[in-house]
Amino acid sequence: MSLNSTPQSVRVHIGIFGKRNAGKSSVINAITNQEAAIVSDVLGTTTDPVFRPMEILPIGPCVLIDTAGLDDVGELGKLRINKSMDVLDKTDIALIVIDSSIGICEEDLILTEKLKLKKIPYILVLNKVDKIYDKSKLIENVKNKSNAPMICVSSRDKVGIEELKKEIINVMPQSSNDLKLVSDLIKPKDFVVLVVPIDKAAPKGRLILPQQQVIRDILDSGSTAIVVKEDELKDTLENLNKKPSIVITDSQVFESVNKDVPKDILLTSFSILFARQKGDLDELINGAYYIDKLKDGDKVLIAEGCTHHRQSDDIGKFKIPNLIKQRSGKNIIFEFTSGTTFTEDITQYALVVHCGACMMNRNAMLSRIEKSKSLNVPIVNYGVLIAYTKGILDRTLEPFKL
CATH class of the missing domain: 3.40.50.300 (P-loop containing nucleotide triphosphate hydrolases)
Incomplete structure (x- = not known):
């Protein structure tokens, strides 16, 4: 691109x-x-x-x-x-x-x-x-x-x-481009700290699309974006002369970031911001609670809106399934889909776990949520699921309750 x-x-x-x-x-x-x-x-x-x-x-x-x-x-x-x-x-x-x-x-x-x-x-x-x-x-x-x-x-x-x-x-209807990512949560001249891990899954020489879009939204609002890696976050927060209005992190480092961010500073993730902009955040939150209702032999669909080369520790292929198994303690069967196709028979799944949908338009993501909802199959996205399994979901939703 x-x-x-x-x-x-x-x-x-x-x-x-x-x-x-x-x-x-x-x-x-x-x-x-x-x-x-x-x-x-x-x-x-x-x-x-x-x-x-x-x-x-x-x-x-x-x-x-x-x-x-x-x-x-x-x-x-x-x-x-x-x-x-x-x-x-x-x-x-x-x-x-x-x-x-x-x-x-x-x-x-x-x-x-x-x-x-x-x-x-x-x-x-x-x-x-x-x-x-x-x-x-x-x-x-x-x-x-x-x-x-x-x-x-x-x-x-x-x-x-x-x-x-x-x-x-x-x-022309309201598009997801008209719906804000973060600018409605901040004021001009606010500081926003973005935590961006640089690991082997990160694209060489550039930021991924969700990070680019959030930075642009912050700049358009007249605020200041400060981008750091997770191991630089604590020092950055201590050296800032002004308290940031919010910290936005990659969901994969939620746990360590949560420990480093004082409780009086709002915290959420890129994926949760996109869950709000691209889909139905309330429905995705409801889907997170079904992890505790999974039974042995249940099938869970891991769905992504784009195709990409999977690394050895890919979030969808490995990290999400491991979190679900650890939280539920059950023997779960995982199936995977990616790209423009979703699935023909969604009723075979006890839960759908979807990516942040940064490569999909709002209608495409909403159609997947509505299809799941109409067939009584709970659906959650990566960021909401990770926050829930780490026990910090309530904290990551605080920015949207103001």
């Missing part, structure tokens, strides 16, 4: 849906004003979802997600449609592209019902209006079937594209 790039996790995710040859890829090219997607008259040109990070004025940093046709056919076509539906879990705004010469179809209406259930704002994009004579009749027909916002466009002639961009902004 370029140092100047906006992380994909904080970009608005715009899903482009519609039947085959409705002009989804052409609409993407018109919005971006470049040949970003392959356009062809051949049905089913787009197969798997394609994620395209973009900077589009006046929308800003976003991800356009090109999907397969909702009317794809055959066994392979069903798989492609399922992949397109999976995209809904990551979508902030949906564009349903409709061929104006055909009008709104059953597949489009089925999708609108799914979007309503998921509370995802959507826009009906009536494409290819250059091919019809009576636009008003088309609009009336669509309005009789759906009361969603609609925009008439011609991706070929670039008609209606600016209006579409404006409508995207009008329906």
